[in-house]
Amino acid sequence: MTITAITTDDKRFTLKEGEGVDSVHSDPSYSYAVTYLHTDSGTTGIGITFNLGAGTDLICQAIELLSEELVGKDVDELMANFGEVSHRLANHPQLRWLGPQKGVVHLAQASIVNACFDLWSKQRDKPLWKLLIDLEPEAVVSLLDFAWVDDALDKSEALEILQQAKKGKQERAGVLETGYPGYDTSVGWFNYSDELIAENTRRAIDNGFSAMKLKVGSDAPSRDVRRATLIREITGDQATIMLDANQKWSLGEAIRIGREFQAMNPYWIEEPIHPDDVLAHAELARELSPTAIALGEHVSHAVLFKNFMQAKAMQFCQVDCTRVGGVNEFILVSLMAKKFGLKVVPHVGDMGQIHQHLVLFNHISLGLEKIFLEYIPHLRDYFEFPARVEEGVYRVPDEVGASCEFCS
Amino acid sequence: MTITAITTDDKRFTLKEGEGVDSVHSDPSYSYAVTYLHTDSGTTGIGITFNLGAGTDLICQAIELLSEELVGKDVDELMANFGEVSHRLANHPQLRWLGPQKGVVHLAQASIVNACFDLWSKQRDKPLWKLLIDLEPEAVVSLLDFAWVDDALDKSEALEILQQAKKGKQERAGVLETGYPGYDTSVGWFNYSDELIAENTRRAIDNGFSAMKLKVGSDAPSRDVRRATLIREITGDQATIMLDANQKWSLGEAIRIGREFQAMNPYWIEEPIHPDDVLAHAELARELSPTAIALGEHVSHAVLFKNFMQAKAMQFCQVDCTRVGGVNEFILVSLMAKKFGLKVVPHVGDMGQIHQHLVLFNHISLGLEKIFLEYIPHLRDYFEFPARVEEGVYRVPDEVGASCEFCS
Numbered sequence: 184m185t186i187t188a189i190t191t192d193d194k195r196f197t198l199k200e201g202e203g204v205d206s207v208h209s210d211p212s213y214s215y216a217v218t219y220l221h222t223d224s225g226t227t228g229i230g231i232t233f234n235l236g237a238g239t240d241l242i243c244q245a246i247e248l249l250s251e252e253l254v255g256k257d258v259d260e261l262m263a264n265f266g267e268v269s270h271r272l273a274n275h276p277q278l279r280w281l282g283p284q285k286g287v288v289h290l291a292q293a294s295i296v297n298a299c300f301d302l303w304s305k306q307r308d309k310p311l312w313k314l315l316i317d318l319e320p321e322a323v324v325s326l327l328d329f330a331w332v333d334d335a336l337d338k339s340e341a342l343e344i345l346q347q348a349k350k351g352k353q354e355r356a357g358v359l360e361t362g363y364p365g366y367d368t369s370v371g372w373f374n375y376s377d378e379l380i381a382e383n384t385r386r387a388i389d390n391g392f393s394a395m396k397l398k399v400g401s402d403a404p405s406r407d408v409r410r411a412t413l414i415r416e417i418t419g420d421q422a423t424i425m426l427d428a429n430q431k432w433s434l435g436e437a438i439r440i441g442r443e444f445q446a447m448n449p450y451w452i453e454e455p456i457h458p459d460d461v462l463a464h465a466e467l468a469r470e471l472s473p474t475a476i477a478l479g480e481h482v483s484h485a486v487l488f489k490n491f492m493q494a495k496a497m498q499f500c501q502v503d504c505t506r507v508g509g510v511n512e513f514i515l516v517s518l519m520a521k522k523f524g525l526k527v528v529p530h531v532g533d534m535g536q537i538h539q540h541l542v543l544f545n546h547i548s549l550g551l552e553k554i555f556l557e558y559i560p561h562l563r564d565y566f567e568f569p570a571r572v573e574e575g576v577y578r579v580p581d582e583v584g585a586s587c588e589f590c591s
Numbered sequence: 592m593t594i595t596a597i598t599t600d601d602k603r604f605t606l607k608e609g610e611g612v613d614s615v616h617s618d619p620s621y622s623y624a625v626t627y628l629h630t631d632s633g634t635t636g637i638g639i640t641f642n643l644g645a646g647t648d649l650i651c652q653a654i655e656l657l658s659e660e661l662v663g664k665d666v667d668e669l670m671a672n673f674g675e676v677s678h679r680l681a682n683h684p685q686l687r688w689l690g691p692q693k694g695v696v697h698l699a700q701a702s703i704v705n706a707c708f709d710l711w712s713k714q715r716d717k718p719l720w721k722l723l724i725d726l727e728p729e730a731v732v733s734l735l736d737f738a739w740v741d742d743a744l745d746k747s748e749a750l751e752i753l754q755q756a757k758k759g760k761q762e763r764a765g766v767l768e769t770g771y772p773g774y775d776t777s778v779g780w781f782n783y784s785d786e787l788i789a790e791n792t793r794r795a796i797d798n799g800f801s802a803m804k805l806k807v808g809s810d811a812p813s814r815d816v817r818r819a820t821l822i823r824e825i826t827g828d829q830a831t832i833m834l835d836a837n838q839k840w841s842l843g844e845a846i847r848i849g850r851e852f853q854a855m856n857p858y859w860i861e862e863p864i865h866p867d868d869v870l871a872h873a874e875l876a877r878e879l880s881p882t883a884i885a886l887g888e889h890v891s892h893a894v895l896f897k898n899f900m901q902a903k904a905m906q907f908c909q910v911d912c913t914r915v916g917g918v919n920e921f922i923l924v925s926l927m928a929k930k931f932g933l934k935v936v937p938h939v940g941d942m943g944q945i946h947q948h949l950v951l952f953n954h955i956s957l958g959l960e961k962i963f964l965e966y967i968p969h970l971r972d973y974f975e976f977p978a979r980v981e982e983g984v985y986r987v988p989d990e991v992g993a994s995c996e997f998c999s
Contacts, residue, residue: 207682207684207687208684208685208687208688209684210684210685211684211685212685233688234685234688234689235684235685235687235688236685237656237683237685237686238653238656238685238686238688238689238695238696240652241649241652241653241689241695242689244648244649244652245646245649245695248645248646274615275645276615276616276617276618276619276643277616277618277619277620277642277643277644277645277646278645278646279615279616279643280616280641280642280643280646281642281646281649281650281694281695281698282694283838283865283866283889284867285693285694285867285891286689286690286693286694286695286696286697287646287649287653287689287694287695287696288646288694288695289694290689330841330865331841331864331865331868331871333841333843334841334842334843334871430691433738433739433741433742434742435741435742456739457691457738457739457894458691459692459693459867459892459894459895459898460739460894460897460898461869461870461898462869462897462898462901462902463739463742481691483693484867486865486867486868487867489868489870490867490868490869490870493870494870
């Protein structure tokens with residue numbers, strides 16, 4: 184199977200009033216820069232990366248510039264040593280000035296790489312999760328680019344983690360029967376009224392969710408505290424509630440407001456400050472301990488994740504395969520999280536379509552704890568095979584590939 | 592004076608064989624994404640940001656998306672509280688997903704902001720350096736966005752630094768008579784032969800330079816050591832020699848190879864590893880002490896610089912106003928460097944055109960040490976007012992604005 188042509192699509196969707204709005208991103212139009220890898224077999228690999236609207240066309244153009252070298256490549260050969268391929272993409276001699284490994288060019292890489300994994304899964308006639316868990320440890324590490332992270336995790340350590348995780352793999356594969364738990368992100372978008380939040384909380388519980396998220400970062404912190412307490416009162420102590428500030432605060436604000444939240448026992452506080460500020464997050468984590476810090480949706484590559492982990496600046500790693508350079512960098516970051524003893528709970532720029540596969544791999548093949556996967560239903564009507572979340576649980580997808588087909 | 596329209600230009604230049612080549616960027620085509628701020632007065636503000644070729648058009652498109660809000664703005668009003676303006680640009684509710692403050696969108700911001708400062712200088716009928724050193728401390732801090740850096744430097748501390756630096760300002764203004772020293776970056780591009788490096792070294796000394804740079808990062812470190820030693824032998828102990836690896840090494844390699852260089856006494860080792868790797872640079876700095884670490888050309892914003900400074904991971908801060916979000920973020924980073932006691936030696940993506948102004952401001956108004964400014968002559972024929980470097984010294988520019996006019 185040979186890649187014969189590459190095309191892109193700038194897909195933008197209009198959300199309902201208030202959906203997707205947070206304290207910083209006030210006007211989202213959920214969007215995908217889509218990569219199509221056309222082949223001589225008629226099979227098409229589809230990859231996506233996420234954006235909030237404006238500039239999605241720039242990612243598409245970057246995909247076209249960056250993916251040139253893939254045309255004419257045989258899929259087996261391409262995936263046989265994909266770590267080297269992705270190192271080359273991330274270090275394009277001219278385009279890397281626009282990164283490296285960040286912003287538009289790395290989002291483009293994510294879309295391209297995700298398309299490669301979708302194509303590979305289809306060629307092997309398997310869902311992505313099945314393709315990945317069937318790989319031997321040596322095959323997994325050959326997918327990864329260890330450049331600039333090998334002081335924290337090198338190839339041999341990664342191999343050892345994978346080898347050791349073989350123990351218990353069969354038992355953990357039980358998740359394929361039960362499904363993977365979800366959590367409801369859409370209970371409390373930033374501009375929702377208290378009444379709507381209360382209604383959404385009750386509905387989330389009725390729908391089988393026991394974990395949910397509230398957007399915080401109000402100009403008056405008392406509004407945040409009131410709304411967080413409201414959810415806690417409705418759910419009682421059994422529910423898991425996460426608070427997400429979307430980078431709104433300074434370090435000083437995060438410490439002060441974070442302490443106010445502790446009375447309602449949040450499971451984590453997410454993206455409290457600027458997503459590149461490793462040392463501020465480390466100080467915050469110390470100040471708010473034992474309250475956990477979560478971030479990752481804006482952490483663009485493995486080197487930065489390494490810094491967050493080394494500095495003990497995150498407890499929940501929210502790596503997103505549509506923010507880092509695609510499926511293989513997601514796996515690399517997950518392996519680092521395993522080494523550092525962190526929990527991985529992906530952010531789902533893909534609305535969970537790809538990540539529903541990846542959390543199965545993380546749990547079964549890496550032995551990472553099964554926690555829950557974010558669920559955002561706002562785009563489900565646009566996917567041909569939308570994630571099936573029933574009774575608060577992601578059902579295991581059975582279609583081949585990475586579940587990125589859009590409805591025509 | 593009101594901005595009536597904004598246009599862009601994708602300018603790419605072909606270099607001579609070997610020019611601009613380093614261990615990582617093997618095929619550069621020096622390029623500028625240019626912003627033109629047209630006004631009702633006929634005066635045009637011109638701003639640039641640097642790239643290596645491919646993708647410069649993406650920056651131009653991002654400039655057009657990001658700069659929309661400036662059309663119709665009065666220049667005095669715009670610059671009266673420019674800190675807020677640039678905070679808004681960096682936090683565009685949709686485009687910030689492509690950053691924040693990094694990659695294509697932040698390079699676009701640099702070009703736009705630099706054009707604003709060029710326009711403001713022309714409106715005031717002054718060279719940029721004169722405009723800046725004539726500003727009162729309060730006016731300087733109103734240009735700056737302290738978001739997410741205020742745990743290290745807030746507005747009042749910045750004001751205090753500026754106030755205290757008034758002492759000695761007149762004396763330091765002597766640099767306007769003598770000019771600002773330069774250093775020669777083009778002695779030893781990566782693929783130059785030993786013979787050409789020897790010839791360039793002798794020519795640099797003949798041209799009045801006492802400081803120069805060699806590109807390192809060879810597959811065989813012995814090649815780097817041989818070439819560094821060659822320059823040292825030609826110049827003797829009096830010359831200042833810098834070594835630049837352009838991010839080539841892992842931490843382990845940087846420690847090992849860095850130690851080998853110490854015998855020839857480099858002034859600094861530049862960009863040894865990945866430019867986002869704060870903790871690896873901190874460890875390297877400890878391992879190689881007293882050899883200094885320099886970086887900044889790929890550090891895209893003030894929050895990351897703050898981390899490098901707090902972690903003691905850099906001794907020379909090479910902030911570049913065509914990498915961070917323009918002149919005002921350059922000043923913010925310079926103020927942080929002043930607070931942390933670091934030396935500022937800008938990288939010159941602009942070939943020194945704007946930075947020849949900014950180092951005068953840094954020395955005169957901030958009291959930062961006068962060291963030297965990088966000099967790269969490869970594009971001088973394309974500028975209408977190319978930097979005049981004579982006897983190894985940047986002569987003070989006397990044209991109004993920021994010296995970014997291109998030849999027609």
